[in-house]
Amino acid sequence: MATTATLFNYSFTFTPPAPKPGVPPTLKKIVIVGGGSAGWMTALILGNALLKSGVEITVLESPTVGIIGVGEGSTPWLRGFFDSLGIAESEWMPPCHATYKCGITFDGWSTKPGFEHYFHPFASMLDNLTMTQFVHNAHARIAGADLPAHPNRFFISAHLAERRLAPKPAYQFPFDVWYGYHFDAVLLGEFLHQKAVERGVRYQRGHIVDVQLDEQGDIASVRTQEGESIAADFFVDCTGFAALLIGKALNTPFVSFAENLFNDAAVAMPTPIGDTIPPQTVSTAMRHGWKWEIPLTNRYGNGYVYSSSFCSADEAERELRERLGLLDSDTPARHLKMRIGRVTKHWNRNCLAVGLSQGFIEPLEATALLFIQRTAMNFVEYVEKGEMDEAAQAQFNQRINDHFEGTRDYIVTHYKTNTRGDTDYWRANAANMNLSDELKRLFMIWLSGKPIAPEIDRQAIGRGYPVFSWYCILAGMGIFPEPQDLRAATASEARYSLDEIDNLLRRSAMNFRDHREVLADIPSPRVDKALQIYFW
Structure with a gap:
């Protein structure tokens, strides 16, 4: 029912919103x-x-x-999960040996000079001050200008990860940094x-x-x-x-x-953690897949994700042990099979x-x-x-499927853009044309030098990863003209000072502390093992 009130000779009519239908009574x-x-x-x-x-x-x-x-490992969404439930980091992180995660370094996926590794950062408010410059330089480099366009140069999360700083700024620093966790x-x-x-x-x-x-x-x-x-x-x-x-x-x-993603198996084993704890996951290209390195407070978690069509389980374990220096170790390995889809x-x-x-x-x-x-x-x-009802189910399923498809296309991009070529596995990934129409169109737009943001916003592909991440992966993998084909940048193209960006990020990083030091300051609960109750 509408309510009318008069104030200073003005009449206001307020109609309360219709009550929400609420949980169906049949759902008990x-x-x-x-x-x-x-x-x-x-x-x-x-x-x-x-x-x-x-x-x-x-x-x-x-x-x-x-x-x-x-x-x-997680994305920053896990932070929102705990916040929504009112569960503080001090309550769950210590018992789960959790650490902070600024993003992921991809090492050895590209062989292009200057792009042998790149960091996929989680976003921050501070990125609003450097994103425009990054996008501008990326487009100028696609057009042939010899300008720096590697994402590591432009974002605070990459600087924090490199310096092993926790993504928890000092109180007086007015920019929040998104982060995930390892656990x-x-x-x-x-x-x-x-x-x-x-x-x-x-x-x-x-x-x-x-x-x-x-x-x-x-x-x-x-x-x-x-x-x-x-x-x-x-x-x-x-x-x-x-x-x-x-x-x-x-x-x-x-x-x-x-047909899109070849990997279907993994082998995992732990190694000791050192004196410092990096706030990042590292994904290193191997002969038939890639190796993860995830730092916890008490150990590293390591694993090798590979394709059983190119590599046996024994071969994968041996390669992982060799990379970790564990060929003669009795450290047990766990083998896993994955169903992708x-x-x-x-x-x-x-x-x-x-x-x-x-x-x-x-x-x-x-x-x-x-x-x-x-x-x-x-x-x-x-x-x-x-x-x-059925209509709601159909709408829901489309929403989740779009998320799956968009995420799949983003991950496929890592493999499709690789330039290794040292094994049949990497050559097959680079030659794979089982790409969605949306991904093919996105690649064409990037190579034409046009902005990719409108296409990402229009497609379901954007429901997996935002524009920020797409620019980072395509630039980070070095999808630009070959160095010998680049020319000197014009004054208009070189309009942004990289020294100013370096100065901004270097000084901003001074507001963050060592990762292990921050983790040590999180109060740890005392655990009664018999009752599994946490006391403070």
Whole structure:
């Protein structure tokens, strides 16, 4: 009902907004099948939104299925996840051996002089003062001008990573810096488990042996090895690559990305951490894939992601051990197989797939937790609006699929633009023409010297990575004319002073402290191992 009020002879009419439809009354119980990072992140996101509406949320976790536990990096979205739940860094980082992450260095992917490595930075407010210069120089270099256009020169995050400074500025520094984290994935899952149960999520142990469908084809219940039948109004599939609900029970089609991305296996092992802790992931090109190096407070996590079509598991392990200096070491190695692609419907009937069950794009840009977070948050958005019909599902699935496609295209770009050529693996990646039409069009626009921002904004490709990241990868891989074909820049082209940018970033970096020093200042909780309770 509209309300009219008079103030100083002026009449104002206020019409209150229509009440939100709210959570459908038919949604009373949700069962999340599977724990780990996917299950417990989803439980916290759904619980934060729906428990107050009386929705019962239970995580059903198998006592016999292990956790993969090697996805140890994140994007800045994880920071938003913890902030939204009111969980301070001092509460979760120490027990998970977590460190800060300014971005990712890609080493050896390009052989072009001056572009043998580049840093993919996470954005910051300070970048608004240097992005224009970077984009201008990149376009001028495409046009043949001999101007510096390497992204490492222009952004504060690259300077922090190089100097091993934490992305936590002094209070008086007025520019925030986005950052992600590195962490022990198993410990993170355990921490999220604890927090979810504290906040009202129910926990039950049980190994799924059967899924019962009703007459309409929805999931009615799941049956455990222990003989219990568990019914719910809605189910979330967090069973990993097994995809017990979304795949095996509902037969949701799977779209493979094998023609776009060749890697399907990995081998991982730890090494000791040194006196300093770099605030970055390092991705180093290997003979048949790439090696990750992730710093935690207590160790490095290392792994080799490769294609089994070009390299055996034994060959990959030997190459990784040789690179790490562990050929004669008894350090155990973990071997993993990956299914690269996505389901066609992440939300199918009364089931939502989250995590590896919905799909996976290899870990090059550490997007696994981001997909979990976005999928769960988008689902909550529809539920809170009371939209759970087929139209809502179709819209939701298109949104998530666009995110998958855009992210896939960004990661494909790393491989397509490589110039190594030293093995069949790298030559096949460079020659691979299984590219989306959107990616082909983006490459053409870049090579023509035109701005790529309008195309990225127009396409689904922009839902994976922003314009900022696309400029960094294309410039960072050296997608410019050959050095001998460059000419002297005109006065108009050389309008920006690189000395001024260097001075700005060098002096700005003085407001940040050593990474290990900052981590040491985070108060660590005391842990009672018997009770697994954290005290301050």
